[in-house]
Structure formats: structure tokens, C-alpha cells
Amino acid sequence: MRGWRRAAFIVLAITGSGILPRGGLSGQVTTHPREMNLPAPDFERPDPDELRIELDNGLVAYVARDDRAPLVTFAAFVAGGSAHGEPGLMGSVGAALRRGPEAMAPGAFAEALDRMAALYTVQVGREETEIVLEVGAEDAWEALDLFAEVLRAPGFEAASRGGGARPAGRASSAGGIDYESSLAGAVTLFEDALYGDHPFGLRGVGSVPSPADVQAAHARHVAPANLTLAVAGDFDPDEARRRVAAAFDGWSGPDRPDPVTFSEVETAEPRTVVTAAADKLQGWVVIGHELPRVPLDDEAALHVMDYVLGAYHLDSRLFRESRELRGLTNDNSSFLEPGVRGPGSYTFRTYGRPEAVRLLVDVTFRELERIRETVPTEDEIFVAKGALVDGLWADRYATGLDAARSYAREWLRHGDHDRSESYPDRIQEVTAAEIQEAARRYIHPERMIVAVVGPLDEIRAADAIEDEPQLDRWRRTGSGEGGG
């Protein structure tokens, strides 16, 4: 061992106070982060009113300069998704949007995208669809015209032939579920059990809507009053606003349809266990139930509680108890996924070697009970509030592109930005008692769905033992050799 560092180890070992002297060994600063007097961030998000334009046809766009690189991004958020209409219908609209404008010959759209080195994606969610086109700044206005053209009149005929239905399954899939990716398989298994015949659970497997139906769905949903745009990049904002107005000028459509409110779903006692066998080295687990629509008054406490419990792959109770203290998994995190005008889900996802899976499930349920039964510590609340406001919330508006995207989505959903504006204050006001109340209101361990994908025989054969971290057992049974 190098001499000076060896000496440091010894001195650290024998330092009487347990904390190094302020100013540290040889001048090292070892002040605890809470005592560093770190200043509050002086961050103010851009004023959404200054970014927003509204066209005569009802289209709302947020235009923001973002000159970090010579790029321009156009994003459209549509208030329509796979749950609107017959199964597969909006998927086919998505396929039409991918195919390109009707006026362009097959392949010409792809050629144009390739020439511009563009990124183009269409994602059809349950309640919303997002279309993004991103190009270098030199191609910005050509791309904008193309973007407007494809939104207004995509190629329905070719798309319906290609089908909006899910692609045929591979050898490893069954019932349309792809178990090659075990996490995706477990989530699908969970969602099938949760949503059943609800519009959120229906997939358009094998269904091919007619071009006329697809065209009608497009006209209803992809309309200027039913979408918002985010436009951000390295441009003169005034010119960008003029260009956006010109590109979408003359596009008329129906008034925004009354929002469809989807019925709630609810799990029932006792718990449901759904499984699917997959020949993998690990088992994947999704535990959870529905998340009803969350009133504004509950939102902040729910978010703080969720962060304390299962902040994604960061320090949280689930992460500490299953990964750090027991070495059972690489991750155990919560996923709070509210719907827009329908139910969402609240799930806890983890995975691990087969002999660890039962204990992982056990540890997860113990933590779900604990957060209902006890109030979080002061430190836990401090960490969660700081992370939610100074981290996640601030990140959503940190750049022109981030802000434009966030505002466009907020406008589509709420028609204003009041919720996001009040978010930091609402988070800071949350009390420990409100966190516990949120846990009791939104976590119901007695009626959860437990979805497991993996080597089921090995998972079932393992004892749910509390022998952390099971290394000895792993070594002596030789199960570790399976990965060789």
C-alpha cells in the first residue's frame, strides 16, 4: 500500500470523534452536505406566455430558442391514442404518419429524411400520440413544411396495407407478448391483468381498419385544435413563429372534441398472481394496481411519498432494502404512472436471480406496509422534496427544448400551466402526516397484482429466506455457473 494513503486509513480508523476535524486531514473538506450551506438555486423557468402562439385555426405552439447546437426540433402532441376508437385504429393512424405525406411517392419521405439526416418518431400512447422530427438547422424550414404536410395529410392507403396492428410475434412470444425482454413481458402481463377488456388493455392484434376509418380517425384526432406543437432550436424566434404560422395556415379541422373520460379500473382482494415462463437467468416482477385520477390536492404528497419509497434507481427505501442491504437485485423502483383522463397504474418493479425472487417480493411488500404504517424521517422528506423541485421539476424547463416540450404537453392536458407553476410550493408544504395519508390512500397491498416472468420452476423452488446476501448459497449450489 502506498505510504501516505495507508497512513490516511490508519488515521481515519483511529480518529476519536468519528468525524474528521473540520478542514480535514491535510486540508480535506469533509463538511457534511447538510452543513455546507449550499445556496438555493436561482432558477426561474421561462414564461410560457412568451413562448406560446395561437393560430387562427386553434393550433397552439410553443416556440423557444435553443442554441446549444445547430439543431431544430418539431414535436406534435395529439390528444388521441390507442384507447380512442376501435383497437388498432390509432395504431394505423400512427403507421400513416410514419409512412409520410400522401402527396409523396412511397420511399420519397424516407429519402427526404435521410437526406436531412433527420430523426423522425411516432409514438402512439393510450391517450396521446407524439410525433417528433429533428434536423440540422440548415434544413429547418424544409423540415417544417414536411412536418406540417405529414400531419395534415399522411398516406392512409399504404399505411393500412402495412397495418397498424402489432407485428407478428417471434418464436419466443405467445399471445402477442414478447418475452425476449422479460421486463416488457412482465409489464404486459401486469397490464393485461389490470385492464382486461378496458380500452387501455385492448391491442389491435390482427385487426386492419379500412383506409376510410383511418382517415376519419386522423381527421378527428390529428387536427389543429386537438394538438399542440413544441418548436425549439437554433433559430430566430420571430422567424420561427412566422414560419410555423405559414406552414399550418389554412389547415382547418373540427373543434376540439370533448375529452373522452375513460372509466376507472379497480383490482380486488385477494392478490392476483400471474406468471409466464421464460428461460432466463433472472426472474422479473411487477407488483401493483390501478392508480385512480389524482386530485390536485393529493398530487404533491403522493409524489413525495413515491420518491421516498421507490425513486427510480436512486436511494430509496425499496432500493436500500433489496439492493444495498441484501444484494438481491440491481434495482427495485416504483413507477407512478397516472392516466390523463383515465386510470393509470402504480407499480413496483424488480428482478433478480431465481433464488432471490421470492425474497424480493417479500421485501417489497414489507416496504409497502411500512410506508403506510409509519411516517418518513425528516431526512427522507428533505431528500425527496429537494429532488422533486430542484432536480426533476427544474430539469423539465432547463433548456428551450425542455420548456417548449413541457409547456406543449401541459397545454394539451390542462389548457394552462397553473399546476406546474404551483408545483414547487405545493411540494414544499407537504407534511409527514400527509405523506403517510397518501400511502394509505394510494397503496393497497392486499389487492395487488403480482406478475412474474422468468424460470418459474427455479423461482418456486427457492426458499424465501432472509439470509443476506445469499452469496454462500449461490456459490455452493453452483447456480452461478448457469451464466457461463
Place this chain on the structure above:
Amino acid sequence: MVRHVEIQTRRPRAGFITRALVAAVALGGAPPVAAQGYDLPIREHVLANGLRLLVLERPGDPRVAAKIFTDMGAIHETPGLLGAAHFQEHIMFKGTPTLGTSDWEAEAPIRERMWEVEAALIEEKNRARNTIRRRGVMDDFQRAESTPAIDSLEAELEALEREAARYRESGAMKRWYQAYGGTGLTATTEQEYMKFDINLPVERVDLFLRLEADRMSNTVFREFEQERMILVEQRYGDLNNPSTPYYEQMNALAGVVHPVFWPEGYPTDFYEYTRTGQRELYEEYFVVNNTTLVFIGGVSLEEMIPRVERYFGWMEPAPEPTRTPAVEPRPAAERRLIYRNDDIEPRVEFRYQIPGVGHPDRPVFDVVAEAASRHLAETLSEEDVAGRVSVNTRVVHTSRFGVPGTINLEVTLSDESDLAAAEEALEATVGWLKAGPDAETVDRAQKTLRTDWYRTARDANALAFEIGHFQTMDRWQTLPLYLEARDDATPEDIARVTRIHFVPDNRSVGIARSRTARPGVSEDGS
């Protein structure tokens, strides 16, 4: 000696890469830096103790991407202990005497005793090697895994860990970043580097300095056994992808000597990590003169110098860490792999060894990959072969190295009977490259690379990674020159480098096929 280098450039405008003037302000003899046209006004300051500070200022940015790079990675591992560098990264999340413990005074003597017990355990295992037969013989010939003395020492070590665990406060190296608005908290270990990174509000950049200086100086090796299992979990995650063993076999075929081609650890390796071995890695490589800090955002070099001095300036420089002496010999014959497996799609792949970053020809291979991908896809389409094309320079998870790596031209097929046709398409594409591709294809390839780079440059975290990565591979000044060289590459350059490197003796061919060949498909896929 303190060095201070500054590069100023104008940003490129759309469609026209400006050749900007560069002003290099060199204190203490730093060399002037050549002109470049990408918008990379990186400023450098090197502390007297050797710590390198790189800042790319974005005035007004409310946040800062902060990264600490250590010039150490998997290429510094020992066979039988593969994955140890990655394991060290995990251990470095376990806190220090001032973070992660409820009572260091009580914990410290237990930790000291653990070093002693583990040293005795290692000695006993070495002494008993003929009894326990852990000398690389085949598994089914192993004798007892243990001896009474080993059992006793392992039990004592476990008891000490349990005793010390009473004082642990897990998660401390993440928690305070989270509390003060940190996002994008990650750590990565690849072949040539380890990094820890965070994105913070600019006002709180001191938190990064305080935590990372502590992490690189005072890590306490807590939760050692738990973390060993997490490494197993991560490795299982990789192996769940049925293509992973195929790629590892290809790496083993393409590279004979250099550790850049080694996998991320075999299950048997995970047994063998010791605190002592990990501490040797930590002691040798996590030293101030082997470290680079990168900041991009609303901070300036002038602000950062005194701050970095305050938190890192007390550290003494250490002897220069050991560098791997391995040099991959140039292949003398074509190598061929037949991978029989029913779980992956059939495929054909050509790999050629290529130079590392720092060699003037390396940037050209990025253009080669992009152009080859286009031509290969077109050729397959013309031949009515259904398959996916991937042309990349990846080895394990990384695409660029400071040492020779490979360029990989892969065709993944829907139908195994197309293996021979796919190999012909690969041959045709190689021939097309050697003949000098058309200028339009090269232009498009360059535009794609340039636009992709802009996406990287827009993201402070991604850009900070590239700057730090180039520093560990070669030097950060290479990055803008590398980007410009890609733009400047001509069809003749492509013909020249492929004629040199895309030769049969420098080629490894991989063929993946089912265990039972279908009618009409020969053993090698032809």
C-alpha cells in the same frame, strides 16, 4: 507546474463549417492547439498536483454537468478477476468515514480487523491450493472447496461484516446529490475509464467537489458481499440477451492479446474479488494525477479553479499508475467462427482490426461505417435478402478506444438459407469501399455523423462524456480534430484505409446458425 490552456472558436453555422481562429493561451509551456471548426471552447487548467480541470462554459445555463474521469478500466484487470474494475465502481458508492456511517469511531476498528482477517484468508487459500484445487482445473475435477481454516476465517469475516453493518447508512453517496437537485446520477466503467457523473444546479457545484474528493480518497469498502451479488445480477442481465455469448466469442476471436477484447467477467471471477485486491486497484489508480474533472454549464473556469483547489488541492501526486503493456499483434490469417445456437437469429459478420483514437486514420472509419451501412442495406435489398444491417466499431459496450479495436459489419438474417448471400453482400460492400465510394454517399454519411454530433453537443451530459472519454483515450484536444477529420474524409481516404485494413488476413468472420443446419445450408453457412 500549473498549466492553463484556452481554446476559443466560433460556432459553426448551418451548412458551412467555419474554420475558426484558435487562440491558445499557454502558461508554463503548453503547446498551441490547431485550428478547428466545431463549437468546443474547452478551457483547461491543470493543478500543481496533476489534477486536470476542463470547463466548457455556457453562460446563463442554470445547471452544470459535472463528471470525474479516472484513467482506469477493464484493461487494467487480471485474468481470473475480470469485472474487478466495474466492481470497484460499485464499492465506491459505499461511503467514507464521514458519509455512510452512524459511528465511524466504532466502525473503524472492525474494518481494520477485516483487512487482517482477509489477508490471513488469502494466505490460507494460497497455502491450501493443492487441497482445494482451485487452480483452473476443470470443474468436475475440483476437490473440496474449503478447509477448516478457510471456513473459520470466512466465518470470522462474515461476523465482522455483520458487526460493522450495524453502523452503515446505505445510500449516502447518492442521497445528498438527490437532495440538492442532482439528476442524471450515474457511474460507468468501461475498458479505458471509470466515471461518476451528476447534473446539478450551478449554485451547488461544490457538492460534487466535496463528495468526489472524498470518494476518490476515503472510500470504505462496505457491503462488499452484497455488491458482489449485484455484479452477478448485472452480468446475468447481459447474458439474458442470447446474442451476448456470440459477441463475446467474436471478441475473443478478433483479439488475441489485448484486454480490450475481454468480457466483463465470468461467473467464476466474481468469487475471487477480495477487499485487498480491490484496494490495490483503488490505491494505484484513484490518484489525483490520474483524474480529470469536466464541467459544462453555467460555470466559468475562473470560478472553478479556486473551488477545485479547495477540495482537491490538498492531495499529493502519486507515482504514475501502471499502464497495460499489451499490444495486439496484427493478425496473420483470417479467423472464422461458427456459432451454433438456436436462440439467436442467423447472422454473418466481418470484423477488421482498426487503429485507435489518436491515429490519423481512425476518424475515417466512422465515415466508413456510415457509408458501408448504407451500401450494405442497398445490396441486400437488391439481392432480395431480408435482414438487418449494423456497421459499428463496438467492442463490448464501447465504440471508441485509445487502442486498436475493430470495425464490425453485421447482417442479421430472417432466414438461415440467406447466409451465403449475406456473406457475398458483405464482400461486395468491402469491394465497393476499396474502389472508393461515390461522393454523394460519403457526403450523406458525413452529414449524418455531423448531425448526430450536434445531438451530442446539445446535451451537456453527453458532451462532457465525450470530452472526458477523449482525454482518457488520447487527449481532449483530439476531439475537435477528430470531428473535423471526419468532415474532411474523401472517397479516396476511404479507399486508402480500407485497402490497408480490409484484407483477408486482418479479418475475423462470424457465422451464427442453428444447431441443426437446414437443408441446403452447409456447416459454414455457404
